[in-house]
Amino acid sequence: MLRNLIAKRCLSAVSARAYATKPVDGFIGAIGNTPLIRLNRLSQETGTEIYAKAEFMNPGGSVKDRAALYVVKDAEERGLVQPGGTVVEGTAGNTGIGLAHVCRAKGYQCVIYMPNTQSQEKIDLLRMLGATVYPVPAVAFDNPENYNHQARRHAERLSNAVWTDQFDNRANRRAHIETTGPEIWQQMGGRIDGFTCSTGTGGTLAGIARFLKEQDRNVRIFLADPPGSVLYSYIQSHGKLAERSGGSITEGIGQGLVTYYLQPDTELVVDALHFSVEKTFAMLYRLLDEEGIYVGASSALNVVAAVEMAQKLGTGSRVVTILCDGAYRYQSRLFSRKWLEEKSLYGAIPAHLQKYVVL
Ligand code: PMP
Numbered sequence: 001m002l003r004n005l006i007a008k009r010c011l012s013a014v015s016a017r018a019y020a021t022k023p024v025d026g027f028i029g030a031i032g033n034t035p036l037i038r039l040n041r042l043s044q045e046t047g048t049e050i051y052a053k054a055e056f057m058n059p060g061g062s063v064k065d066r067a068a069l070y071v072v073k074d075a076e077e078r079g080l081v082q083p084g085g086t087v088v089e090g091t092a093g094n095t096g097i098g099l100a101h102v103c104r105a106k107g108y109q110c111v112i113y114m115p116n117t118q119s120q121e122k123i124d125l126l127r128m129l130g131a132t133v134y135p136v137p138a139v140a141f142d143n144p145e146n147y148n149h150q151a152r153r154h155a156e157r158l159s160n161a162v163w164t165d166q167f168d169n170r171a172n173r174r175a176h177i178e179t180t181g182p183e184i185w186q187q188m189g190g191r192i193d194g195f196t197c198s199t200g201t202g203g204t205l206a207g208i209a210r211f212l213k214e215q216d217r218n219v220r221i222f223l224a225d226p227p228g229s230v231l232y233s234y235i236q237s238h239g240k241l242a243e244r245s246g247g248s249i250t251e252g253i254g255q256g257l258v259t260y261y262l263q264p265d266t267e268l269v270v271d272a273l274h275f276s277v278e279k280t281f282a283m284l285y286r287l288l289d290e291e292g293i294y295v296g297a298s299s300a301l302n303v304v305a306a307v308e309m310a311q312k313l314g315t316g317s318r319v320v321t322i323l324c325d326g327a328y329r330y331q332s333r334l335f336s337r338k339w340l341e342e343k344s345l346y347g348a349i350p351a352h353l354q355k356y357v358v359l
Pocket of ligand 1: 063092093094095198199200201202203204251252253296298299325
């Protein structure tokens with residue numbers, strides 16, 4: 001009887017996490033197939049169904065593992081890089097970390113240019129993974145010294161090297177059309193009213209949107225934007241580009257340019273939501289306190305957006321978003337009283353949650 005009970009328990013655990021049933025092929029085989037988490041408290045509080053894809057559970061720790069794998073595979077398939085060659089990229093960090101893992105697993109060198117505004121944890125991790133890292137001044141895209149242009153020039157100077165160009169590389173979006181989108185559709189049993197997330201390159205949003213729209217034209221897609229980004233006003237004004245006012249302090253997202261993936265001809269994104277950094281930080285701490293979920297600020301912003309989208313769509317609506325990465329790679333900032341005070345964000349954290357500010 002006990003044996004039966006144990007067998008039953010094991011079976012249900014197996015069916016809940018189908019990806020764990022057999023060994024995967026190396027680091028690369030472990031990318032994707034992440035769980036979809038129902039955010040219980042927020043769903044209950046809003047009378048809606050809010051789900052978040054746990055992309056922090058990818059082996060390199062973020063949603064960008066998927067894009068990293070796809071851009072490297074694409075470069076290989078197109079003969080742009082041969083064994084032992086070098087992969088060069090400009091990145092806020094997570095694509096770089098994904099690439100550094102994939103490069104080690106496949107035997108490539110990895111060179112990363114990133115804005116020097118990013119957290120020390122990401123730079124350290126990249127170096128621990130064997131990447132050569134160049135933190136460079138955070139200047140706008142139209143400046144030739146922008147990290148992306150520096151990455152391109154670096155690759156051009158080397159032989160057997162590819163600049164993977166995540167901002168304008170179809171393989172980035174394809175990762176989400178072929179993997180993240182179908183996983184969400186299957187995990188939701190084909191019943192989904194809305195999807196929302198913030199954007200860096202826009203590959204995640206555009207790829208998932210494209211796949212979901214192909215399954216059901218009625219799925220609504222909202223872009224979630226932080227202060228310091230131009231995309232909210234771009235979508236709201238149907239394609240007019242506003243002046244950028246300052247940068248985004250939410251690492252990995254918040255663009256001063258409209259990436260290729262978000263050009264209006266995709267006609268996928270019907271609306272945009274815009275939030276204060278204060279709201280995002282309050283949610284970051286709520287997720288920790290109420291759901292036990294330890295994620296970075298872009299994930300918290302995504303959840304704020306999912307809640308607002310679900311409320312707009314009405315009671316019972318089923319909305320999905322992305323938990324892009326864990327808080328580990330920013331903890332010296334997100335949980336530091338000094339940093340929060342410097343950014344005037346300490347007061348944004350509800351008093352009963354300030355106990356989590358332990359650094
Ligand atoms: N969140 C974080 C923490 C990121 O690093 C990124 C990518 N820079 C994103 C969200 C957005 O992903 P995408 O590039 O697919 O828009």
